[in-house]
Amino acid sequence: MPQRPRIEQRSVKASSCISSIPRVLQTPVRGSVSTAQYKTPKTPGSTANSYSQYGRGDQDSTFQSCCIVAVLEGRGGARGEVGLAVIALDNPTLVLCQFSDSRTYTRTLTKLELFRPMEILIPLTGSFDPKAVSKLNQEIAECFPRAKITPLQRRYFSEVNGLQMVRNLCVPEYATVELQIKDKYYSLAAASALIKFVEHSQNTVYAPKSLKVEFQASSNTTMIDAETIKHVELLTPMINSKSNLTLFGILHRCSTPGGIRHLRANLFQPPALVDVINARLDAIEELIANPGMFHSLQSVVSRFCDMDQLLSLCVIVPKTETLATFEQRLNNVIGLKHALELVEPLHSVLEGAESKLLNDIYNSLEDLRFQYIMERVCEIIQDDAKVQRGSAAMKLQRCFAIRNGVNGLLDVARRTYCEIVDDIEGMVVQLAEEFEIPLRVGFNASKGYHVQLATGGKKVNPIQLKNLPKSFLRPQQTKNMISFTTEEIIQADQRSQESLREITFMSNTIIQELLGEVRDAIGSLYKLGEAVCSLDLLLALTEVSMKDDYSRPQFGNSTVIKQGRHPILDSMERKEVVANDTTATIESRFHVLTGANMSGKSTYLKQIILLQIMAQMGSFVPANFASFRIADTIMSRIGTGDSIESNASTFMLEMREMAYILTTVGSTSLIVMDELGRGTSTEEGTSLCWAISEELVKSTAFCFLATHFPLMTKLEAMYCTAVSHHFLTQDRKNNSGDTIGLIYSYKLAKGTSQVHNYGINLVKATRTFSDDVILRAEEIAQELSMSKRVLPEPGPDEVRRMNSVKLVLRLMLIAKNDSLDLDSKIAHAKSLQQQFEESESEGEDCESNHISNEF
Incomplete structure (x- = not known):
């Protein structure tokens, strides 16, 4: 019986002899692939690979979603109550959500932005009738133009069937989720339609008691609306979409696909529970203090494949078996063995961990079911079976993955395959002797077995394609290689392919029996996947937090930041970033920021939000000291832009966003506004800005307003919780004392700016207009300032x-x-x-x- 062969291309000379094991399969394989290189083939019928980016544009190239979402809104008096059900084709986790939303459906759109679905299922009733289309469906179609919207008959949205499906499919370890969802009728109805649709469209079924079901409550996370995600550059830069200068790009140190998804989810919805955040910070602090453990964890975690894709092998059962599904199943079993082999090294590295989070992960790895699964897998799979780089290597891994002696017919088929490869090698030897040229056997997925002739190198005589014998078929030339085949090799290759198919079919029967036994312990594999994702995120945040000028955030009733820096600017290789303080308390919660153009107002507003998100994710922040109040919602009004699709001007978009903020503001919200009211006339803009600010002053939210309206600085005199700040700027003067520009310090100071006509002075410095135009502008500005009404100062x-x-x-x-x-x-x-x-x-x-x- 031949030993399990290993593949690499070798030269064949006339003097070589043919052993019982094909020499072309004998040489050692290259090392196992990294996580990024291992990709499980898609589920049969899946269109996941047809979609690259979804949602509001190409926000990050590392995240390609294959999620399908079902959305259902209540009718009549329950309108505004929205249920979501989400499942990914490569991740056997059913996520359920249900919440009350506003008339703008911002919470729903934010959730959908998190999952970035490739397809959205909605009830058929009135979905595409222009006169009867629902507001929710309109918003979904507008905000997710790349997602396919599929209407389904409303009878498929059944909460009774949904609950029954959850009971039948949920892994026993997660069965307590039923207590959370039993009265979430809309999410259960959405789940019923979703599972029915996925099983029908993908031609698969989910195995009983194999699906992880998770209910995501909105109360334990901070909601960040989709516009804020775009404005503060969480995922996509505002200018260069291919740049990685975003908060995601800075924090992305993850080495597994699951870790990347976990990082992205935490960016969109950072935890709002102080205990959860502090547990992460404790773990990060321990890893910083113990660099040996940190680097060892990095080494082990980086070797894990995508656990979510591996879990799909035990969950998804194709209705129609094909050669592709057989190969996928074998790939996944080899990947599962590889992952289970890493459990013991991971457990050893975490031994002695003191922080609660790391200790909990350590305890979860002591599950005896890991050993049971590993023993069952090793009884069937070869010890040295690994995930390998390249389709040819993986084909051989699948061929010889099953141990000798497990199935006699399989052993005979593999011996036959080896004999065929021996024959091919012998043919190449004969050709080398006949034509006196150095030849070797080649193999790839498109050509199969063929002959290769090296044409490069100092010791090789150059051979041209036209000089090859006519018996050499299908010649192709590359830079250093000529490949061809012969009629005999083509026939032998066809026999080898037939033999491989027989081996695959017989191996699949054995693997199916193995998976049936392993499926009872699948709950432990879900726990392993969670542990790897959590560790990968912790390691990424630790790597960022290791910088000397980063500090651990604290949490209380106020937000106090000493010498805080914009995290994206801080990561760029440029001159030193100017640091600024931030103080927001219950007695000083509305902050008015003024200053010249380009003085740093917009950057400072984005900095506040980014530092808040980093802190709530559990990361250290770029500041000397930082203490934050947990925010229930983070909202912003930054930037300008028209919407041709919705026939809305810059001003109308601004007012819509502010209307949403006023109706959604919570007791601990964080709100930033940049130049509110600038889309209309100065008088109306100032009036609206003042009125909106008065409403926000009455709340307990922390608000920051950057404005050029001088009247807004008077809020401090009218309301005791309002504070005015300005960015220090000086006039740049020439020898004669004339102002020729501005000197920026980018430092925030209390009070109002004493620099006037800074816009005109900035134009002077850039020499945008002629002197006559600038002089006339100065004259008009002086006349207007003299005619302004002055707001009376407050009395005693x-x-x-x-x-x-x-x-x-x-x-x-x-x-x-x-x-x-x-x-x-x-x-x-x-x-x-x-x-x-x-x-x-x-x-x-x-x-x-x-x-x-x-x-």
Whole structure:
């Protein structure tokens, strides 16, 4: 019985002898492939590979979705209640969601943006009638133009059938999900239609008790609307779509596809539970302190294949068996063996871990079912069977993956195959002797077995294609090689292919029996996949957090950042990034930012959001000190642009976004607005900006507004929770004292800017217009400034009222601060009392930022 051969191309000389094992199959194989190179063939009937990018554009080339989503909205009084069911063709996890959404369906669109589906299933009722189409379907069609929208009969959306399917398909380890979803009627109805559609369209069925079912509640994560995702460059740069200068590009250090998906999901929906975030931070801190464990984990995790694709072998059962499904099944079993071999090294590396998260992963790897599956697999699969680079190598891996002696007929078929390859090698030897040229056997998926002749190198005589004998068929020439075949080799190759098909069919029967036994323990494989994804994300965040100038974030009732830097700018190889402070508390929660054009306002707004997301993901942040209040929603109004499809101008899009923000703002929301109201006249824009700001001031959300409207700086005088800041800018003057430009510091300071006509001065510096145009602009600006109405300053009674409110807010902060003992609280309260009395006697606004910053 021949030993399991290993393939690599070799030269064949006239003096070579033919052994019982084909020499072309004997030489050692190359090393096993990395995660990125191993791809399981798609499911039969799948169109996943036909789609490359979905959703709102090409947001990141590393993530290619093959998700199918079913969406169902309630009718009548339940309109606005939306249920989602999601499943990926290469990931056997059914995700269910249900939530109440607004009239703009922003929460639904954000969820869909997370999954980036290639196909969206909706109820047929009125879906394509222009007069009866629902608002939700309109929004989906507009926001996801690349996704295929498929209407289904409403009778397929059945919550009763959905619940029964979940009970039949769910892995026992995740059966408790039924308690969460039993009253989520719309998500269950969507699941019923989704599973029915996938099984029909993909010509497959899901094996009983093999599917992981997960309910994603929106209460434990922070919602980031789709426009904010685009504006702050989470996934796609605003200018160069091929650049990796995004937050995803900075944090992407993952080595497995599952880790990449986990990272992307956390960017879209960062955790909102402090315990979850701190558990990640503790693990990252331990890995930073223990570089040996960090590098060992990187080495082991990077060798894992895509666990989600491997799990599909135990879950998806094709209705029609083909040669492609047989080969896929064999590939996956070899990949499963490779993954199980890494469990013990991973468990050994994590031994002694102290952080809770790493210790939990360590304990999950002690599951005895890993050993049971490995023993069953090793009884059937060869010890040295591995995932290999190249189709030819994998074909041989599949051919000889099953151990000798498992099936006698299979052993005979493999011996026959080896004899055929021996014959091919002998033919090549005879050709080499006959024509006195060095030949070797070649093999690839398109040509099969053929002959190769080297044409390059100093010791090889150049041979031209036209000089080859006529018996050499199908000649092809590359830079250093001529390939051809003969009639005898073609016939032998056909026999080898027939023999390989027989081997594959017989191997498939054995593999199916093995999978039937392994399927009972599939829950442990789901746990392994979760552990690898979590570790991959932790390692990526740890690599980013290892920088000396990054600090661990804290969490409390206020947001205080000392010397924070924009993470994307900080990662670029350029001059040092200017750092700025950020302070937002319950008593100073609405911040008005002013300053010249290009002074850094928009960058600062994006920086606040990006640092908040990084902190809630569990990453260290680029700052000397950082403390954050957990945000329930993150929303923004940044950028301009018309929408031809929806017939909306820049101004109307801006107003729609602000209407959504006003109706969605929560008690701990984070909101940033850039030049609100600039899409219309100055008077109307200022009026709308003021009115919207007044509504937001009344909330407890942390708001940051960048504006060029001078009136907005008066909010600080009218509302005690409003604070004005500006970016320091100086006029650049020539020897005669004339202003010729601006000097930017990019530093944020409290108060309002004293630089006037900075737009005109910027135009001067760039020499955009002639001197006559600039001079005329200066004259008009002076006339307009003299005709402006000045808002009256607040009187003594108004100042006294604001000081009283500030005192109450600061006393409340002190009372809620658990880090202070009673004596410290009394000392701070007395200090506030003294400041309040001084401000009362002087009739001035009370300022005590050095106290409020501590809380």
